[in-house]
Each structure stands twice: as C-alpha cells, then as structure tokens.
Amino acid sequence: MNTRETALCILREIGGKDNIKSLTHCVTRLRFSLNSFAPASEARVKQIPGVLGVVRQGGQFQVIIGQSVEVVYNEIINDIPDLSPSAQEVDHRRNPTQGGIINKALDTIAGIFTPIMPVVAGSGMIKALLSILVLAKLIDLDGRTYYFLNFIADAGYYFLPIYLAASAARKFRCNMYMAMFLGGILLHPSFSALGKSGDFISVLNLPVRVVTYSSSVIPIVMIVFTYSFVEQFLEKRLPSAIKFIAKPLCSLMIMAPLSFLVLGPLGSFLGDVIVGGLLAIQQIAPWILPMVIGAFMPFLVMTGMHYSLLPAYVSSLSSLGYETVIGPGNLPSNIAQGAACLCVSLKSRNREFKQLSITSGISALLGITEPALFGVNLRLKKPLIAIAIGGGMGGLYAGITGVMRFGGGGAGLAALGLYVGENPLNILNALVSCVIAFLVTFLLTWFIGFDDISTEVSDEGSKTAVAS
Numbered sequence: 001m002n003t004r005e006t007a008l009c010i011l012r013e014i015g016g017k018d019n020i021k022s023l024t025h026c027v028t029r030l031r032f033s034l035n036s037f038a039p040a041s042e043a044r045v046k047q048i049p050g051v052l053g054v055v056r057q058g059g060q061f062q063v064i065i066g067q068s069v070e071v072v073y074n075e076i077i078n079d080i081p082d083l084s085p086s087a088q089e090v091d092h093r094r095n096p097t098q099g100g101i102i103n104k105a106l107d108t109i110a111g112i113f114t115p116i117m118p119v120v121a122g123s124g125m126i127k128a129l130l131s132i133l134v135l136a137k138l139i140d141l142d143g144r145t146y147y148f149l150n151f152i153a154d155a156g157y158y159f160l161p162i163y164l165a166a167s168a169a170r171k172f173r174c175n176m177y178m179a180m181f182l183g184g185i186l187l188h189p190s191f192s193a194l195g196k197s198g199d200f201i202s203v204l205n206l207p208v209r210v211v212t213y214s215s216s217v218i219p220i221v222m223i224v225f226t227y228s229f230v231e232q233f234l235e236k237r238l239p240s241a242i243k244f245i246a247k248p249l250c251s252l253m254i255m256a257p258l259s260f261l262v263l264g265p266l267g268s269f270l271g272d273v274i275v276g277g278l279l280a281i282q283q284i285a286p287w288i289l290p291m292v293i294g295a296f297m298p299f300l301v302m303t304g305m306h307y308s309l310l311p312a313y314v315s316s317l318s319s320l321g322y323e324t325v326i327g328p329g330n331l332p333s334n335i336a337q338g339a340a341c342l343c344v345s346l347k348s349r350n351r352e353f354k355q356l357s358i359t360s361g362i363s364a365l366l367g368i369t370e371p372a373l374f375g376v377n378l379r380l381k382k383p384l385i386a387i388a389i390g391g392g393m394g395g396l397y398a399g400i401t402g403v404m405r406f407g408g409g410g411a412g413l414a415a416l417g418l419y420v421g422e423n424p425l426n427i428l429n430a431l432v433s434c435v436i437a438f439l440v441t442f443l444l445t446w447f448i449g450f451d452d453i454s455t456e457v458s459d460e461g462s463k464t465a466v467a468s
Contacts, residue, residue, distance in 0.1 A: 003050065003068060003071045003072050003075055004075050006048060006049065006050035006051065006065075006072055006075075007072045007075035007076045007079070008075075008079075009048045010030070010045060010048060010051070010063055010072070010076070011076060011079065013040065013041050013044045013045045013048065014032060014034065014039070014040040014041075014045065014061060014063075015034065015035075015036065015038075015039030015040050016039070017079070017080050018035075019034050019035050019036060019039055019040070020032055020033075020034060020035070020080065021033040021034060021035050023073070023076060023077070023080075024111075025069050025070065025073040026069075026110075026114055028052075028064055028065060028066050028067065028069050028368060028370040028371070029055075029062045029063065029064050029065065029069060029370070030062065030063040030065060030069060030072065030073055030076070031060045031061075031062050032060060032061040032062070032063070033059065033060055033061075034061050037056070037061065040061055042054045042056070045063060050065065050068070050072070051063055051064065051065065052064040052065065052066055052370065052371050052374045052375040053370075053374030053375065053378070055302065055304075055374075057103070057106075057303060057304040059103050059104070059107055060107065064370050064371075064374045064375075066363075066368075066370065066371045066375075067363070067368060067371075103304075105308075106304050106305065106307050106308060108171060109307045109308060109310055109311065110304070110307040110310075111167070111170070111171040112164065112167050112168050112171050112221060113164075113167070113307070113310040113311070113314065114167075114307075114310075115166075115167040115170075116160070116163045116164060116167055117408065119156045119160075119163055120156060120157075120314060120317065120407075120408030120409070121407075121408045121409035121410070122156060123153045123154070123155070123156025123157055123407065123408065124153075124156075124317070124406070124407020124408040124409045124418055125407060125409050125415070125417070125418070126149055126152060126153035126156075126407075127153045127406060127407045127418075128406065128407050128409075128415070128417030128418045128420060129149070129417060130146065130149055130150060130153070131406065131417065131420040131421060132417050132420050133146075134146075135420060135424070157214075157215045157317070157318045158187075158214045158215055159183075159187065159214075160214075160215050160216065160217065160314070160318055161183040161186050161187060161213055161214075161216055161217075161219070161220040162180050162183040162184060162187070162220075164183070164217065164220045164221060164224075165179040165180045165182060165183035165220050165223075165224055166179065166180055168220065168221050168224040168225065169224055169228075172224060172225055172227075172228035173228060174224065174227055174228035174231045174232075175231060178227070178231070178248060178251060179224045179227060181252075182220070182223050182224065182227060182255055182256075182259060183220050183223075185256065185259070186213035186216075186219065186220065186223075186259065186264060187213060187214055191210070192210065192212060194210050195210040196210065197210055197211060197212045198210065198211075203260075206257070206261060207261075208260050208261060209260075209264075209265045211264055211265055211268045213264065213268070215318035215319065216267070216268060216271055216318070217271055217311055217314050217315045217318065218267040218268070218270050218271045218274075218311065218315070219259075219263060219264045219266075219267030219268055219271070220267070221267070222263045222266065222267045223255065223258075223259050223263045223264065223267070226255070226258060226263060227251065227255050230251055230254050230255060231247070231251060234246075234247050234250050234251060235247065238250070271315050271319070274311065274312050274315050274316075275315055275316060275319045275320065278312060278316055278324065278325060279320075282324055282402075286324070286399050286400065286402055287395075287396050287399030287400045288399065289324060289325060289328075289329060289399065290324065290328040290329035290332075290395035290396065290398045290399035290403070290433075291329065291392050291395040291396040291399055292329065292392075292395070293325075293326060293328075293329025293330055293333065293395055294329040294330070294332045294333045294336075294391035294392045294393070294394050294395020294396070294398070294437070295329075295333075295388045295389070295391050295392030295395065296388065296392075297329065297330055297333040297334075297391065298333065298337065298369075298373055298377070298378075298384060298387055298388070298391075299388075301369070301370070301373060302373070302378070306326075309325055309326055312325050313325040313326050313408075314408070317407070317408055321406065322404040322405060322406045322421070323404070323405050324399075324402075324403075324404055324405075326405075326411070327403075327404075327405030327411055327418065327419075328395065328398040328399060328403040328404065328405060328430070328433070329391070329395035329398065329399075330411035331394075331398070331405075331411045331412070331419075331430060331433065331434060332390070332391050332393075332394025332395050332397075332398060332433045332434055332436065332437035333369075333387070333391035333394070333395065333411075333437070334364055334365070334367055334369050334411050334412050335364075335365060335391075335394065335412070335413075335434045335437045335438050335441075336386070336387040336390040336391040336394065336437040336438070336440075336441040337361075337364040337369045337372045337373060337377060337387055337391075338361045338362065338363075338364035338365035338369075338372060338412075338438070339361070339387075339390065339437065339438040339439075339441040339442040339445070340361075340372070340376070340377050340383035340384075340386055340387050340390075340441050340442070340445045341357045341358070341360045341361030341364060341372045341376050341377065341383075342357070342358065342361040342442065343383075343441075343442045343445040343446050344357040344361075344376055344377075344380065344383060344445065344450065345357035345358045345361060347446070347449075347450070347452070348452050348453065349452055350452060350453045350454065353376075353452075353453040356371075356375055356376060357376050359371070360372040360375050360376050361376075364412070365412055365413050366410070366412045366413055366414040367410030367411050367412025367413070367414050367415055368410070368412070379453075380450040380451060380452075380453075381450070381451075382445075382448055382449065382450040382451070383445050383448075383450055385444070385448060386440075386441045386442075386444035386445040386448060387441055389440060389441070389444055390436070390437045390438070390439075390440035390441030390442075390444060391437050391441070393436055393437065393440050394433040394434065394436045394437030394440070395433065395437075397429070397432060397433045397436050398429065398430065398433040401425070401429040401432075401433075402426075402429075403419065403426060403429050403430050403433060404419070404421065404426060405418050405419055406418055406419070406420070406421050413434070416430065416431070
C-alpha cells in the first residue's frame, strides 16, 4: 500500500472529511482534531498498512506514521483544501480541548513550541558543527567563516520572541503579523539602549523596567495571549468604516504599555524563576532530571506529558547556552528503545515483525523513537521494563557526570555533535551513558523475554510466548 492509499484509508476510518475539525503533524504523527470521536475506529486505523499506532490524547486523535508522516499529511491536505495551514487551528478560547485543563494546557504548549523546533534544532546543529570544527582545529575562531556561522546560529535564539509570536498567534487565533510586530518591539535596539538590564526608566511618569527580551520565551507568549482578547474586543466594538486603521492603532496603544509595564517584566521574572530552579536542581542533585527522563520518557511520550518540558528546555537553551532538562536523559532513553528493538529482532520468530524491529531499532538509535515505541515495545509491553531500567541507569550516569546538551535537536547518535563543548569529557560521558543504556536494556530484554507476535498472527494480533 502506498502513501496515497494509506491517507485515503485513514480518512475513511476516522469518519471522513466532514469529521475533521483541524489537522497538523509533528515529526512522526498526524494530529487530528475531530468533531466527534464516535465514528473514528482506533482498531481499524491501527490495521492500516503504514500506520504504527493510534493515540488519543490532548483532545486529539493521533495517528503514528513514522518518518513518512509529511507525505501522508500532504496527501490528506490535497484532498481537503479547507485544511490549509492558515485555516486549521482551533479557537481554544471558545472551543476548549476535550479532557479538561491539563489536556488543554498540553495541547497549547505543543501548538506553540512544536512549530519552532526546526529553528531551535537548526541553530543547535550549526553550533554543534562549529564545536566539532573547533575541536578538530579545522576552523579559525577569529576567521570570517566562524564569525558568519556563529551569528547565523545565534539568530535562531536571538529572535525567538518573533518566532514564538507567530506560532502563538496561530494557536490563539489572532493576527500573526501584529503578534510578530509585538515581538519586534521587544527586540528593538533602541529599547535596550535606554539602560542596563534591570534598570527602571520613566515614561509618562510610569516606571518601565529595561529587560533584555532577546532569546526570551514566556513574555511574548503572555503578550500574544492577551493581545488575542484585545483584538477580539476591538473587532466587535469598532465601527466598520474605520476598523482597518483604528484596530491596529488601538491594539498597539493598548498592548505596548501592557507589554512594557506588566506582561514583559512579569514573563521575564517567570522565565528567570524557571532557569533558576533548573540551576538549583543541577547544583543540589544533578542526577535527578536525567535519571527520571531516562526512565520515564517513553511513558511521557505516550501521554503527551513531554510537551510540558518544552518551555523549560527552550528557556534553558536560550538563557544558558545549554540544557539539562531533556537531552542528557532523553539520549540514553532513545538508545534503550533501540536496544530493546534490536534484541526483539534477534529473538522474534516472526519474519515481518523481525524486520520491523530492526528498522525501528536503528531509527531509535538515531533519535526517532515512535516507530520503536508504538510499533514494537509498547505492543510487546515487557521490553518497556528493560527500557525504563536501562534508560534510567544511563540517565543517572549522565546526571552524575554533568552531561549537557548545547543545542536543540534530536536525542540520538545522529545528534551527538550537540554534546560537544569546551570540556571534551562531556561528549565522552554522553557516549558512556549510551553504552550503559544499550547494554543494560539489551541484556534485560533478552533475559526477561516477551510474548512474540505469532507467525500465524490474526488481524487481532494473537501472540505466542518466547522463553526468557
């Protein structure tokens, strides 16, 4: 079955085009917001060739495709032009996400931060490349090549408020360009030239705190969220004859004082609290976060809770230049996923499942784990025990040795350059954490065993025991 047929089958089994409210995708999943979950058959969608699994979380019906997700997404968009990217966001102020406040919060965080992750990853990978070139003495720190590549990478973080303004505007259903304008005024050099960060200046007898908003995360999200209500208020009350001119003027006259007097400083303070908390954890017990993430990342991914870490992760990278929130634990966890799949591939007697385990295992080692998680390990269940132990032990070692990730991007062997820093032991310790996670997980999976997928498997997925 090709991707076109896969897309058509998915459309049919989720209730057809008329049941789709909106559609987005991430690295491996199609994320449907449906008018009703009743017509959508999880069991039948799971049986479609090319589909690795189905998850209902955050008020979404998520279909796990793997690395070809963008191709399937484009096939669906071609069939439903009304689902163009500019028209497919749901108004979360008037249509709350199903499942309560937690699901709504997670869905909002994912909707704001997921679209900007290519920017964070691209900046991080350029930084990683520079670190490797410097370590190998292949580039001159004082040369023009280093200078250009360095400021190109820095631009990904420096203008972060503008990127976040665009994605937040889509999520909160307000004018994207006005939101980016509000991000731009925070970064204007004339504002930062008024004084040192933390100084107060008087404007119309009002105290304005000079804050460095470049690379900040929380202030612009708070500003755009507030602006979405201001825009809605003005849309309803301004006369149509002058709305084109009056609405942007009134929006700016309201939002600029609010941004500089209240929302910006408050958001900056909250960002400082998050970064300060992370630094405190790192000083008191640096092993906690990597160990917990290493052990429980698969379960966080299954429930969508990993999105709750994105603000802290991005804040740490942009403020400190490194992060210990996700990377040092996620790296051994992904390696553990790959190790479990490769062990399954050796023990399984099902030829097709063996092949799936090999490809999913290699993908997980390189940093893409959802095919491994949903296609193999969650399906067999027992390997998850080995993954939690192996990933946790690898994360514990990474935490004790103070492993840091210096850029955004994947968490696998393909992105090891992100761990190259001034201290050469950082990348070495990251590799050791991978070895620990791989060996522990592989051996535990081998001895614990699992219930193999029978070579005479029915559509319902019967299994046959494999001895440990």
